[in-house]
Amino acid sequence: MVGTGRETDAWAVERPGPMATRPLRLVRKAVPDPGPGELLIEVDVCGVCRTDLHLAEGDLAPRAPGRTPGHEAVGRVVAVGPRPVGRSGAPGPGIGDRVGVAWLAGTCGVCRYCRAGHENLCPESRYTGWDRDGGFARCLTADARYVYPLPPDGRDDAETAPLLCAGIIGYRALQRAELPPGGRLGLYGFGASAHLTAQLALARGATVHVLTRAEQARRLALELGVASAGDAYDAPPEPLDAAILFAPVGDLVPVALAALDRGGTLAVAGIHLTDIPVLNYADHLFQERTLRSVTANTREDGRAYLEEVAGLPLKVHSVSYGFADADRALADLAADRVTGVAVLDLRV
Numbered sequence: 001m002v003g004t005g006r007e008t009d010a011w012a013v014e015r016p017g018p019m020a021t022r023p024l025r026l027v028r029k030a031v032p033d034p035g036p037g038e039l040l041i042e043v044d045v046c047g048v049c050r051t052d053l054h055l056a057e058g059d060l061a062p063r064a065p066g067r068t069p070g071h072e073a074v075g076r077v078v079a080v081g082p083r084p085v086g087r088s089g090a091p092g093p094g095i096g097d098r099v100g101v102a103w104l105a106g107t108c109g110v111c112r113y114c115r116a117g118h119e120n121l122c123p124e125s126r127y128t129g130w131d132r133d134g135g136f137a138r139c140l141t142a143d144a145r146y147v148y149p150l151p152p153d154g155r156d157d158a159e160t161a162p163l164l165c166a167g168i169i170g171y172r173a174l175q176r177a178e179l180p181p182g183g184r185l186g187l188y189g190f191g192a193s194a195h196l197t198a199q200l201a202l203a204r205g206a207t208v209h210v211l212t213r214a215e216q217a218r219r220l221a222l223e224l225g226v227a228s229a230g231d232a233y234d235a236p237p238e239p240l241d242a243a244i245l246f247a248p249v250g251d252l253v254p255v256a257l258a259a260l261d262r263g264g265t266l267a268v269a270g271i272h273l274t275d276i277p278v279l280n281y282a283d284h285l286f287q288e289r290t291l292r293s294v295t296a297n298t299r300e301d302g303r304a305y306l307e308e309v310a311g312l313p314l315k316v317h318s319v320s321y322g323f324a325d326a327d328r329a330l331a332d333l334a335a336d337r338v339t340g341v342a343v344l345d346l347r348v
Contacts, residue, residue, distance in 0.1 A: 006031040010137035011326045012066040016058030019331040023056045026324070027066070029133070032141045034081030039092070039144050041099060046135035047072030047161040048321070048329045048342035049192065050248070051103070051271055055130060056330055059272045063131045070344070071128035072164040073101040073135030074150065074157040081141075092144030100148040101135060102164040103127050104296055120172075120296040127296070136326050138346060148302055159316040162192055162341040163306065170197030170244075171305035172297045173269035177242035178290075179206055186210075186240040188232055188256050189247030190217040192341035193269060195317060197244065198224055203312050209236040212247070216339045220317060235259060244269055250276040257284040257291060265290040318343045 007028045014025040034040040052069040054060045077097045093099050107114050107122040114122050128134045128142065150160060170193040179185050182205050187194045190212040198208050202225055210221035210229040218229035228237050232252060239261035245252055248270045254277055256266045266289070279285060317340030321329040329342045 008138040009323070010068045010133065011070075012068050013056050013062050014066065016056060016062060018057055019053075019327070019334045022327060023058075024069075024327045024330065026326075029068070029137065031139060032133075034079050034141050036082050036084040037087060037144055038081040038141045039077050039099070039147060040079035040081075040139060040141050041073070041075040041101060041147075042078045042139050043073045043075040043135050043137060043346050045074045045157040045161045045346065046070045046344045047165060047192070048326070048333060048338075048344060049165050050333065051165070052129060052136070053330050053333050054248075054272045057334070060130065067130065068133035068135075068137050068140075069129040070135030070137070071101065071103040071130075072161045072166070073128075073140065074161045074164070075099065075101075075135075075139075078139070080144075093147060093149055098150045098152075100150050100160065100164045101128055101140065101142045102146070102148060102168060102297075102302055103129075104299065104302075105132055105146055106143050117298065117300070120298050120301075125296065136344065138323075146299065148306060153310050155316075158318055158320060158343045158345060159314075161343055162196065162316055162318065163309065164302070166192035166341055167196045167309065168297050168302045168305050169193055169269055169294065170246075171200065171308075172301045173197065173244045173246075173267045173294045174201060175301075176265075176292050176294050177244050177267040178265050179242040181205060183207070183241035184209065184236075184238055184261075186236050186243035186256065186259055188212070188243065188245045188252050189249075190214070190221050190229075191246060191338070194244070194246045195220060195224065195340055196314065198226055199312070199314050200309065202226070209238075209240065211236065214336055214339070220339055224315065240264055243267070246270065248272050248274060250274040253277070253291070254279055254284050257289055260289045262287040263289070265292060267292045267294050269294045271296075316341065320345050322348050
């Protein structure tokens, strides 16, 4: 695929706006040559994330005109760029290797956050499908240090792709929520990330309560084994030790905080959230309730999550779309017509 003048198909955010205005366009782009330390990857499958929707609709301003979304890409390495001068360490993936490309695309590596193991807070952090072109394309380049090797684990690529963001960010949100062993967890919203996080929490021995507006999502939650499933604004049947807000709805912050038991923590998992109403100290924060945000993830989060779920029988509930239907996949996501996770299959 590599070569001067070669082109490939890719979706690009042409004019950010509501999906009804068709902000995405299928275009031709030059096949990128991998730079020093980079890989050229032929994409087989790419998950469709709500962050891609935020980018298309303008909630997140694209960092460059015509940016290609997608940050849950699974594919094969087809070319390797030159080794950077002075870089040491074990060689990365090679030609033919199966790899995953996730949201975090690069960091400076030298700031105080990176040195302390908090690279998700790096001021120079860069992201796939936002700062550099992502997986809504036949091929992409990625820094080899931020790519996950994907050894065979019995999962199809379409089951693996959502783990690279929906899974990893849910893992970090669960860690941030500080759920005690055997604790009571509330999940507000039940889309791609929440349905994977629920299964991880259940495997760890938690009691899980789901609160979401979609009846079909509530049915899925019960099928996966959660203790209860109610409307997003309902009170759970018991006080919660921890909660995670996946729905990008600021109105749910006081609702979730009020549902916490003493000492409970609410983690907000989204990159975008509508405005939070005024909080009442006594009702929402007193008794040492904690409100925490979740900002991206570290590579260690990704490695730890993929290792933990490798032995779990995760049920990835997905809706598959052909590559030509990427805009329809985002429109369905915007209209809450996707239960579980949407996946672009570039093999069909």
